[in-house]
Amino acid sequence: MTTLSRIRIGSAPDSWGVWFPEDPRQVPWRRFLDEVAESGYEWIELGPYGYLPTDPAVLREETARRGLKVSAGTVFTGLHHGPAVWEKTWAHVADNAALAQAMGAEHLVVIPSFWRDDKTGEVLEDRVLTPAQWRELTTQTERLAHEVRERYGLRVVVHPHADTHIDSEANVTRFLDATDPDLVSLCLDTGHYAYCGGDSVKLIETYGERIGYLHLKQVDPAVLAEVRADEVPFGPAVARGVMCEPPVGVPALEPVLAAAQGLGVELFAIVEQDMYPCDPDKPLPIARRTRSFLRSCGA
Incomplete structure (x- = not known):
């Protein structure tokens, strides 16, 4: 077994069924912090802004007494719409980046906006960007990454995601080829990339420096086949159980982690098993088993 000495394992509110700052179907934030620590994780993400306390002093106290540290914040953006959305985008980004910085994080995960509503399935815009929209997406992402680095000292990592315009291998590589490697890196979510037909090991081997x-995640191939056949939006697909507990899904995580270790750099690998909405008693046993599985992989 390879010791994954460069991989720092963590989890996130997502693995506890948390998608929104407030939702009666989600576990309370104190329970999330208690259970993620109990599961054996040391690192967490902030999740949706406002779910965890946004006062850094409060959050530092709550995380420190549970032995937890923050790896990243997360923001949603629609940068392909160009400068018209910059101010609104920046207001959202600044709040998240300031809290992430105050908590000692080094990264900001940037997720593109959905082309169809993740709850209702309503089509919000064309699923294919025009060349002009691609230019806006890449140039505005570079601008965002520059501003976030200069003002908050954080590195932007863009998250390819189902039902967004950065999803498949073709779109991910197009995005990478059109952006400055010094500014823009990738948050490779193994589940989303498999959901969209991509090969995570191949991407790491081809674009390792990016x-x-x-994000460690697996999809259930049988559910995925149904979801694709029925053209089910991402939210309802999650409710069907398309994202599953490792190691029963794809991709196999051992070769992904080995390829990542081979890059020779320190990397966070944050477990994210989408399962909104879920029974509040469901996440903890899964989290314990997942942490144990990852230890068996050397992480």
Whole structure:
């Protein structure tokens, strides 16, 4: 077994069924912090802004007494719409980046906006960007990455995601080829990339210098086949159980982690098993088993 000495394992509110700052179907934030620590994780992400306390002093106290540290914040953006959305985008980004910085994090995960509503399935815009929209997406992402680095000292890692315009291998590589490697890195989510037909190991081997962060996730191939056949939006697909507990899904995580270790750089690998909404008693046993599985992989 390879010791994954460069991989720092963590988890996130997502693995506890948390998608929104407030939702009666989600576990309370104190329970999330208690259970993620109990599961054996040391690192967490902030999740949706406002779910965890946004006062850094409060959050530092709450995380420190549970032995937890923060790896990243997360923001949603629609940068392909160009300068018209910059101010609104920046207001959202600044709040998240300031809290992440105050908590000692080094990364900001940037997720593109959905082309169809993740709850209702309503089509919000064309699923294919025009060349002009691609230019806006790449140039505005570079601008965002520059501003976030200069003002908050954080590195932007862009997260390819189902039902967004950065999803498949073709779109991910197009995005990488059109952006400055010094500014823009990738948060490779193994589950989302498999959901969209991509090969995570191949991406790491081909674009290794652009991999700045990992989300560890698996998809259930049988459910995925149904979801694709029925053209089910991402939210309902999650409710069907398309994202599953490792190691029963794809991709196999051992070769992904080995390829990441081979890059020779320190990388966070944050477990994210989408399962909104879920029974509040469901996440903890899964988290314990997942942490144990990752230890068996050397992480």
